[in-house]
Amino acid sequence: MKFFLDTADLDEIAEAASWGALAGVTTNPTLYARIGGKLEHFHDHIKRICEIVGPDCPVSAETVAMERKEMVEDGKRLAALAPNVVVKIPTMVEGLAATRELADEGIRVNMTLCFTVPQAILAARSGARYVSPFIGRFDDISEDGIAQVEDIVDALGNYDFRENTVNGEQIEVIAASIRSANHVTQCALMGADIATVPFGVLKKMVSHPLTEKGIESFLNDWEKVK
Numbered sequence: 675m676k677f678f679l680d681t682a683d684l685d686e687i688a689e690a691a692s693w694g695a696l697a698g699v700t701t702n703p704t705l706y707a708r709i710g711g712k713l714e715h716f717h718d719h720i721k722r723i724c725e726i727v728g729p730d731c732p733v734s735a736e737t738v739a740m741e742r743k744e745m746v747e748d749g750k751r752l753a754a755l756a757p758n759v760v761v762k763i764p765t766m767v768e769g770l771a772a773t774r775e776l777a778d779e780g781i782r783v784n785m786t787l788c789f790t791v792p793q794a795i796l797a798a799r800s801g802a803r804y805v806s807p808f809i810g811r812f813d814d815i816s817e818d819g820i821a822q823v824e825d826i827v828d829a830l831g832n833y834d835f836r837e838n839t840v841n842g843e844q845i846e847v848i849a850a851s852i853r854s855a856n857h858v859t860q861c862a863l864m865g866a867d868i869a870t871v872p873f874g875v876l877k878k879m880v881s882h883p884l885t886e887k888g889i890e891s892f893l894n895d896w897e898k899v900k
């Protein structure tokens with residue numbers, strides 16, 4: 675399993691990147707607004723994220739266009755910012771059409787706001803490089819977000835979508851809208867390819883009270899050795 679950071683905060687991205695386990699970044703309009711981002715700085719901000727994480731880490735930048743022509747134009751502008759930009763597009767008819775066009779031009783798409791198996795299969799068929807089922811938001815409406823991601827992982831695993839994605843790459847499932855380290859555990863057990871996590875969850879993934887207690891007792895005992 676790979677870990678992406680779900681944030682637009684440059685300090686969080688730089689810190690997480692320094693830990694050595696970061697494989698990508700996902701952003702969305704809400705995350706950019708949350709850090710006080712402004713429209714006129716959006717492209718520079720995405721470029722800066724790409725510089726911080728380096729060319730091997732995909733960085734998802736979302737279009738807010740709602741029609742395929744505008745989505746494709748916006749997607750091309752976003753993809754031109756850096757080689758590792760992935761265009762994030764919502765799962766909807768216009769989004770599927772735009773994804774096919776962008777994929778045919780070699781531009782990677784992360785199809786987001788995915789909540790069902792049929793949506794995920796359509797995303798894969800349209801050429802999406804990544805599909806992002808949301809866990810927390812599905813739980814929020816009293817559905818089972820984890821079960822839905824598991825179904826999507828199983829369903830996509832039944833087929834080979836390499837011919838439909840950019841450069842013959844296999845589509846990967848990004849478990850998104852993750853709210854806890856336990857969500858990450860469950861996604862890893864079911865074989866989700868990627869978990870995109872907020873920085874707060876990433877920090878919780880590292881720590882455990884017994885680890886902290888163990889470090890403390892080792893340090894105390896080492897004092898006796900001196």
Ligand code: G3P
Pocket residue numbers: 680700701702808810811850851852870
């Ligand atoms: O990448 C988008 C997704 O992770 C959003 O999460 O917490 O806003 O449902 P959340």
